Amino acid sequence: VGMALTTYFVGVERGFLDRARALERTLTTLRFFWNSRQDDDADATGYRGFYYHFLDIKTGRRAWKSELSTIDTAILLAGALSAAEYFNRNNSAEEEVRGLAERLYARADWQWAQNNDVKVSHGWTPERGFLPYFWDGYCEGLLLYVLGLGAPAFPLPDESYEAWTSTYRWTKLYGHEFLYGGPLFMHQLSHLWIDFRGIQDAYMRAKCIDYFENSRRATYVQQAYAIRNPKRFVDYGEFGWGITASNGPGPITRRIKGVTRRFLGYRARGVPYGPDDGTLAPWAVVASLPFAPEIVLPTSLHALQEFPKMDSKYGLACSVNPTFRSNRHKNGWISDAHFALDQGPVIMMIENYRSGLIWRLMRRSAPVVSGL
Helix, strand or coil, rough: CCHHHHHHHHHHHHCCCCCHHHHHHHHHHHHHHCCCCCCCCCCCCCCCCCCCCCCCCCCCCCCCCCEEHHHHHHHHHHHHHHHHCCCCCCCCHHHHHHHHHHHHHHHHHHHHHHCCCCEEEEEECCEEECCCEEEECCCCHHHHHHHHCCCCCCCHHHHHHHHCCCCCEEEECCCCEEECCCCCHHHCHHHCCCCCCCCHHHHHHHCCCCCHHHHHHHHHHHHHHHHEEEEECCCCCCCCCCCCEEEEEEEECEEECEEEECCCCCEEECCCCCCCCCCCCCHHCCCCCCCHHHHHHHHHHHHHHHHHHHCCCEEEECCEEEEEEECCCCCCCCCCCCHHHHHHHHHHHHHHHCCCHHHHHCCHHHHHHHHC
């Protein structure tokens, strides 16, 4: 939903829908989240300013006994804050967007989300309380900590961020030194909204780079891993990479050309330590466009030429697996599923590459400036 709120106004700028329609959709969404049920009941929409990972599309209530998710709420709030910066005209509707975004952001109780710890918990359920996991190690949690630190009512303390960066893992792979994260999405999601070029915290100052450069190196690590192709998957190489959280052809085990392969379903795949079952995510390649256009553009062209069916009216397919072949999948498997979580980064990073629109807007966002 946070990505949708941002892509609406990108659609306005690119002529896919008019401003009034985008404003209507944005207001409908923000009004729902502001007015939806916020309490500790098992079928509420949220609690303490946070929202459940999955909501029922018809009722707007918690679905599948999912957790109250701190990261998904952060993404929602980033989308709301970006909409607030775009809809900046002096009329009642656009003023309402800004007011709702401000109130939604202020309501999130980040201090409660620490669960009496220093770092931030992954989430909470009414049945069992807080999950036993905290945001450790470099990942998309960068966005979460920036928004938590900038919060006006229940901000995270400085030591929360310091505790998080203390769990970072610096490594060297294929000649690239960088802050490690296996799945490619970890190096992308925070950057959808925030331009980290030239911004350094204490950790990155010590390494003489910034988070943008780190994502560039992570993108090249992905390509280098695919070129080496240690598990000998089909079509891995210079123009065949992009390993991240994605759908897959499994779970199933098959023997292909004398090799027993275990194929996974939806899983957070990563390099070089896995899991890796030959599944590539074309959308994740495009989402690295601002970092390394010189390898992203030819890789994307190759993917479209090799798998023309992966491009549909819904956007790029979630994933492809050229190794998984059968009578039904003679040229390899292509995901039938489409996920908004994949399509949002494609739209947003293409726009950031072309115009920097989202990054420019968020530079004006007081919560982001304060958090940084």
